[in-house]
Amino acid sequence: MTVKTHILWDIDGTLIRNSRDGAAVYLDAFTRVTGAPPHRLIATPHGKTEGQLLAEMLELNGHPTTMLDDVLTELDRRTQALHDTGFVREAVAGGPNALHEVARRGWSNALLTGNGPLHSRIKLLAAGYSEQDFDWQSSFFGDRSPDRHHLTALVAPALGEGIHVIVGDTPNDGLAADSAALPFIAVATGAFTVADLRDTNALLVVDDLVNGLDDVLGTIAELSTRG
Numbered sequence: 001m002t003v004k005t006h007i008l009w010d011i012d013g014t015l016i017r018n019s020r021d022g023a024a025v026y027l028d029a030f031t032r033v034t035g036a037p038p039h040r041l042i043a044t045p046h047g048k049t050e051g052q053l054l055a056e057m058l059e060l061n062g063h064p065t066t067m068l069d070d071v072l073t074e075l076d077r078r079t080q081a082l083h084d085t086g087f088v089r090e091a092v093a094g095g096p097n098a099l100h101e102v103a104r105r106g107w108s109n110a111l112l113t114g115n116g117p118l119h120s121r122i123k124l125l126a127a128g129y130s131e132q133d134f135d136w137q138s139s140f141f142g143d144r145s146p147d148r149h150h151l152t153a154l155v156a157p158a159l160g161e162g163i164h165v166i167v168g169d170t171p172n173d174g175l176a177a178d179s180a181a182l183p184f185i186a187v188a189t190g191a192f193t194v195a196d197l198r199d200t201n202a203l204l205v206v207d208d209l210v211n212g213l214d215d216v217l218g219t220i221a222e223l224s225t226r227g
């Protein structure tokens with residue numbers, strides 16, 4: 001019996017490289033909606049959802065979190081505008097090939113990300129991925145999620161039985177996988193080292209998707225045969 005297997009990829013630091021320029025749209029959107037740049041910033045943004053980050057930034061700077069919807073709308077507008085100017089992002093080494101190898105084995109590539117759907121699409125396209133690389137219907141987007149736990153809790157009800165593996169680059173991805181009892185594979189291509197990620201419950205921690213690809217595929221294969 002074949003088990004439906006979904007690989008739920010994180011985006012930032014996992015499929016694409018983090019970039020300072022790319023992060024500036026959050027500040028720009030915040031400034032536009034509230035009328036002033038934030039005087040206090042979030043110290044540890046990695047692995048947080050957009051909804052969480054922006055709500056925390058509003059609170060920290062004395063604004064009502066009811067402004068979140070407006071900031072998110074502005075964020076989409078600015079992301080699109082940035083993309084239209086030809087802003088390019090960088091895929092992580094081995095990322096496109098990893099998606100290819102996953103698909104070749106009959107497993108589904110999907111997303112579980114703190115980004116909203118439009119932001120996700122635009123980021124991935126700007127890094128050279130294509131829309132058809134992903135099963136968007138089986139993906140989870142965190143622009144309106146209070147945190148990643150909220151997102152991982154949606155996985156089993158939405159995707160049903162099968163193997164659903166989280167691949168991410170932060171301890172937060174691991175904690176969110178744990179709270180929904182989903183297997184987690186960590187890649188150290190974001191803000192955290194292999195040693196940091198070994199402190200999570202990850203089944204496997206790899207340096208990157210080049211040297212680590214065989215191990216990643218092997219671990220998923222084991223999970224899907226075990227069912």
Ligand SMILES: [Mg+2]
Nearest residue numbers: 010012013169
């Ligand atoms: Mg990430």
